[in-house]
Structure formats: structure tokens, C-alpha cells
Amino acid sequence: MEQTEPRLLLCTDLDRTLIPNGTAPEDPWARKMFSRLSCHPQVTLVYVTGRDRHLVLDAIAHYDLPQPGYAVTDVGSTIYQITNGDWSRLEAWNLHLQKDWPNGASERIRVLVSGISGPTLQEEGKQNTFKVSYYLPLPLNANEIMDRVGQMLQREGIAANPIWSIDEIEGVGLLDILPARADKRQAVRFLQQQLGYGDEEIVFAGDSGNDLQVINSDISSILVANAAAEIKQAALEWAQQNHQTQALYIARGGLLAMNGNYSAGILEGICHFQPAYKSYLMRGAA
Numbered sequence: 001m002e003q004t005e006p007r008l009l010l011c012t013d014l015d016r017t018l019i020p021n022g023t024a025p026e027d028p029w030a031r032k033m034f035s036r037l038s039c040h041p042q043v044t045l046v047y048v049t050g051r052d053r054h055l056v057l058d059a060i061a062h063y064d065l066p067q068p069g070y071a072v073t074d075v076g077s078t079i080y081q082i083t084n085g086d087w088s089r090l091e092a093w094n095l096h097l098q099k100d101w102p103n104g105a106s107e108r109i110r111v112l113v114s115g116i117s118g119p120t121l122q123e124e125g126k127q128n129t130f131k132v133s134y135y136l137p138l139p140l141n142a143n144e145i146m147d148r149v150g151q152m153l154q155r156e157g158i159a160a161n162p163i164w165s166i167d168e169i170e171g172v173g174l175l176d177i178l179p180a181r182a183d184k185r186q187a188v189r190f191l192q193q194q195l196g197y198g199d200e201e202i203v204f205a206g207d208s209g210n211d212l213q214v215i216n217s218d219i220s221s222i223l224v225a226n227a228a229a230e231i232k233q234a235a236l237e238w239a240q241q242n243h244q245t246q247a248l249y250i251a252r253g254g255l256l257a258m259n260g261n262y263s264a265g266i267l268e269g270i271c272h273f274q275p276a277y278k279s280y281l282m283r284g285a286a
């Protein structure tokens with residue numbers, strides 16, 4: 001008799017979570033199995049990433065990833081709905097962000113930040129309606145720059161969220177200024193509410209610092225086994241201090257003899273939070 005699996009809003013980061021572009025080895029079967037799971041009629045797949053739409057499409061083609069139903073891109077500033085390969089921006093999310101980001105906010109931020117030494121505006125193709133992006137020189141005195149940017153925005157009454165990170169491949173610092181309500185966690189929650197999923201029907205997977213926004217929350221979250229030890233430690237400490245250990249799963253390998261890295265870790269975590277999917281995967285692996 002066919003077993004009925006529950007509905008699942010499966011949200012995952014891409015780089016070094018689903019995409020095996022880290023130093024740890026990928027299990028040879030994991031991505032195929034992940035693709036099969038993502039086609040399950042009860043599963044809605046959501047990519048949650050710092051990449052923009054073009055870079056997500058590149059990754060889908062290059063790594064043969066399944067087509068998602070939705071994509072939260074540009075560090076949370078854009079949500080797309082994808083129907084038969086057609087990407088359209090979720091207008092409700094734009095309207096939501098506009099409350100923090102009236103017309104002209106991006107231009108005002110550009111003028112303000114141009115007065116600070118250090119940040120250089122990124123190419124126009126990397127800017128969007130709800131994101132102003134800069135390069136920062138390395139080595140980076142991030143705290144000082146972030147303090148100055150934060151104070152300026154506050155003085156101007158702009159409810160914005162400056163986020164910095166390092167692009168290790170290009171060897172450059174990055175600064176993204178987004179509306180205060182645009183981050184990965186808030187975008188995932190917004191999508192969950194829009195689509196009418198319950199808290200027990202959503203799972204998030206990630207590997208690194210900017211995923212902690214979601215992982216350090218009451219959303220059921222997976223850290224893949226290839227995540228850095230410090231990230232695992234930080235997530236565990238947050239969960240213990242905030243009584244959310246039931247909402248955190250750190251993959252360690254072992255499901256169907258896989259190693260827990262990348263997509264194998266996502267599958268392992270799904271089976272932890274939604275055990276009905278374990279027998280579904282085992283039926284496919286047999």
C-alpha cells in the first residue's frame with residue numbers, strides 16, 4: 001500500500017549545501033536521490049541563496065540541480081515563483097519590502113555611502129531594487145565600516161540591514177545594504193505564510209554564516225556535515241541557550257551509508273524531521 005508522506009516546504013541554501021563546491025567529498029548517489037525527492041508531489045523545493053537569478057540558473061545547469069518551485073535570491077531581497085521554467089518576482093514580497101524602502105531609498109544610500117572611504121559600488125548588474133552592493137578592500141576593518149554605515153542609515157531614518165561577507169574566491173569583501181525586513185529568515189517565513197505551510201511542514205538546510213539567520217530560529221533546520229566546526233558549535237550553543245535543540249539537526253552521515261555532506265546531509269535531516277520520507281527514499285534506493 002502506498003504510504004502518504006506529509007507536505008514539505010524544503011528550503012535549501014545552494015553553495016556548499018546543495019552544490020558540492022567545497023573541499024569535502026560528495027557522496028556519488030546523494031544528488032540523484034535529492035532530485036528524486038524534490039519531484040515528490042508533496043515536496044515544494046525552495047532555493048535560498050546569495051546568488052542572483054542568473055547565477056542560480058548557471059548552477060542548475062552546471063550541477064544538474066532540480067528546478068525549484070521558488071527561489072529566495074540576492075541574500076533575501078528577491079523572491080521568485082518558478083512555473084514551467086518561467087521566473088516571476090513575488091509581488092507580495094516587493095510590497096512588503098517597500099514599507100522599509102520607499103522610492104528613492106537606494107539613491108539616498110548611494111549618496112550617503114559615497115562619503116565613506118572604503119566601499120566601492122559594485123557593477124549595475126549586481127544592484128537591484130532592494131539591494132545596494134559594494135566591494136570592500138581586504139584586509140577588512142568590517143566593524144568600523146559597518147558602524148559608520150549603520151549610524152548614517154539610522155540618522156536618515158532608513159530601516160536598512162547592512163550585511164558584510166568575504167568572497168574568498170575573488171579575494172574581496174562584500175557589503176550588501178538591504179531593507180531591514182529582507183533577510184533569509186524573514187523571506188523564508190514570508191513564503192511559508194503566503195503558501196500556507198505549518199511550522200511542522202517546513203525544513204531549511206544550510207552550511208555557513210549567513211544561514212545562521214535561519215538556523216538560529218525556531219524553523220526546523222539542518223546543518224550539512226561539511227559545515228565548519230565553528231558554525232556547528234555556534235548553532236548548537238544558540239539552540240541550547242534558546243531551548244530550540246529540537247529544531248536543529250547536524251548531519252553526521254550514516255543515512256543509506258552516505259557521508260552526510262551536501263545533499264546527503266539535507267536528506268539525512270529531512271529523514272530526521274519527517275521520518276516518513278526515509279521509507280520513501282529507501283524504496284527508491286532498493
Ligand SMILES: [Mg+2]
Nearest residue numbers: 013015016207
Ligand atoms: Mg552556503
